[in-house]
Amino acid sequence: MAESARAQLLARLRAQETETEPEEIAHALAALGHAQAARAPHPDVHTAFLANILANQGTVELARDRGAAVQAIGRYLYQRFRTHKLVAGNDPRLAAMPWRDGGVLPRFGVAEAGDAAALSYAKLGVAETGAIVTFTGRANPGRNNLLPEDHLVLVNREDVVSTLEEAWVRIRQDTQAGSWPRGIQFIAGPSSTADVEAQLVLGAHGPRRWHVILVGDTPTSAVDAARESLATAPF
C-alpha cells in the first residue's frame, strides 16, 4: 500500500515536470540566491543581538570571561531560587569552568522534571532575531532546553553571527564530520502563549525565563545601547 502510494505520487509529479538534470536544478537553485535579513536595531552586531534578546522577553548579562560567567550564574541562581544547583549537558567547555569559585553545583546530564534551572553553552547567537542555537546530544540534551523553569545560556562573543543565513554556514561547518545532530534548535525567548484571549503569557510549557550571558570582551555600555535602540526604534 505505502509503496504504491509513493510510486503513484512520484509518477503524478513527474507527469507535471519537464525532465531536468540534477546539475541543472542545482544551478537554477543557486541562481535564486538567498533572502535579505531583517533590518538590525543597531549597527553593532553584539548590541543588535542583545537588543533582540530583550525584545524577545529574554534577559541579558555580560561576562568578560568564563570565570565571570560562573559568578554571574551563581548570583542568578541564588537570587531566583536560593540555590546553587544547576543541570548542564556534558559539554567539555562547561566541564572546564571554575564552578567552585562561584559556589555553583552543576549536575552534568539530562534535565529531569523537577530541575529549576538548566544551562546550555550555545553553538551560536543570531543577532538578526536574538536567537541562540543548540544541537541536541550529550553536550546539550534536548530536554535541558525545555523542562526547567529557567533556561540559562552562555554564548561566546565570537560565535554571534549577524543573519540566519550566516548561522547556517556555521551549522554546516560544525556538522561536516558527518555527525548530523538529531535536533538543531533556534531558541528566541522563554516559552510563551497567546492562546487565551490573545494575551501574551510567558512560561507556557517550557522555561518561564530565559537568561543569556554573552561571554567575552563586550563594553558594558552595550546593554544600555541595546535598551536604547529598542526604545528609540522608529516604528
Add this chain to the structure above:
Amino acid sequence: MKLASDNFLQEASAALNAPEKVARRNLLGQFLPLARDSAASKYGDFDALRAHMKRVRRHTSEHLSHYLQQFEEAAVQHGNQVHFVADAEQLNSKVLSICQAHSARRVAKGKSMVTEETGLNELLLKAGLEVLETDLGEYIIQQAGETPSHIVGPAFHKSLAEIRQLFLDKHKLGERGLETASEVVEEARGILREQFLAADVGIIGANALVAEHGTSMLVTNEGNGDLCANLPPVLIVCTTFERLLPRAEDAMALQRLLVRSATGQPQTCYTSFYSGPRREDDPDGPLETHIILLDNKRSDILASDYREILDCIRCGACLNHCPIYIGVGGHPYGWVYPGPMGSVLTPLLTSLEQAHALPNACTSCGRCAEVCPANIPLPDLLRDLRQDESVQRIKPARWRHGLRLHAWLLRHPALYQRFTGWAMRLLGWLGKRRGAFRRMPFASGWTGQRDFPAPEGGGTFMGQYAARRRRGVRRG
C-alpha cells in the same frame, strides 16, 4: 474532520447575532493586522522577501519529484521511516498501526492541521488510545469538544471566562480563582507536563521539510511541539509534500514570512530542525521516528489551475484581514481551514458540491491578497471557484438565472441604462418621504442591519454624465 460547510449561511447568521463574540472578533481583526504590519515594516522590504519566496516555491514545485526523493533519501539515512499515504484513511491507519506496534496507550500531539484534516484523533480514541492535544488552544477546544476556529489560535473564539469555567468543570482541583490568563496557562502547564512525561508516542506536524538535510522544521512559541518531539520514545511527523523546500536558508526565509504574518514576531521562541531518532551516544530523544507524507488530493491541485494555494504557509494573515472571517468567525466555514485560504482549500480537498458556499463568502475586497506572505491571488482563486460552481451547475438555479440575466443586461448598455434609470426613479419616488427604506424585497439581509438609502434624484451616473456632456461641461 466532518465537513459541515453546507450550513455556512445559517451558521454565519447565527454568529452575527452573538454580539459579545462579534466584539471580540472585531478586536482581533484590529489587533492582529496591526501586529503584522508593524513586524513587516520593521523587517524592511517585506515585498521583496515575498517575491523571493515565490521564486523559490516555483522552482521547488517545478522539480518536486527531485526534491521529494532528495528529502526521502536524507531522512532515511538519518534513521527515519518514511511513509507515503494517498488519503486521510491511509494516514490514520498508518499512525494507528505504529501506535499498536508499540502497544502505546498515550499519545501527545503538537498542533497539526494535517491530522485535523484527516480526523486522526477520532480514530485513535475509538481504538482505545488516550489522545491529548498539547498546544494550549488545541487543548482548550479538545476539552470543550469543539473544533478550531482559527489555524493559529484555535481557541480565539473563547473568552477567558469561558475557559475558566471549562477548566473548573474538567480539572477536579478544588477551589481556586483562575481569574487571569496567567493562572489559566499555569494550570494547563501543570496538567500537560505530566502527560508529556507519560506519553508513549508524540505526534507533530512540520512547517517545512528541508530537502538537502532530510529535516523537518517545527515553529512554535509554547514549546509543546518540541516536548512531543523530544520526550516520548516514538515520534511521528504528519505532513504533506508541498512543505518541501530545497535548502535550510529557504526554510529560514519562510520562517521570516510566517512568523511576522502570524504573530508579528521576528522569530518564534522555538524553531527546531529534527532529523530523526536519537544518535548512538545521545542521552535523550525518541528511539524511533516516522515521517508520514500525505497526498489527499494535493497532487490533483498541483496539476490544476489552483496550484498556487499549495504555496500557503498557514500563517492565518488572510483570516485576520478578511471582513467575512472577522464578521462570522471560523466555525461557520464548517471544516479545518476557515477564511480566504480555507474557502479555496476546502472545496478542493473535499468537494465543491459540498463546500460551494465558501467561495461565495468573499467581498472581493482584496485585503487577503495584499497581506498573503506567499503572494497567493486568493480573490482570483475564489472567483474561479465561483465560476466552476456556476459552470458545473452547483450554484442554485435561482442564482444562476439571476446572474445570467444580469450578464445579459450588462452586455446591452442602452437597455441597462434605461432599466436602472427606471428603477432609480421608482425607488426615489417610493422613498421620497423617509429618504431611506427600512425593508426591501430580496434584500432583508441588508436591511436587517441598516436602512437602504433612497436615491436622491438627478438620475443615474451615466444619465448625469450624458446630460453634462450635452451641456458641454467636461469637468466638474
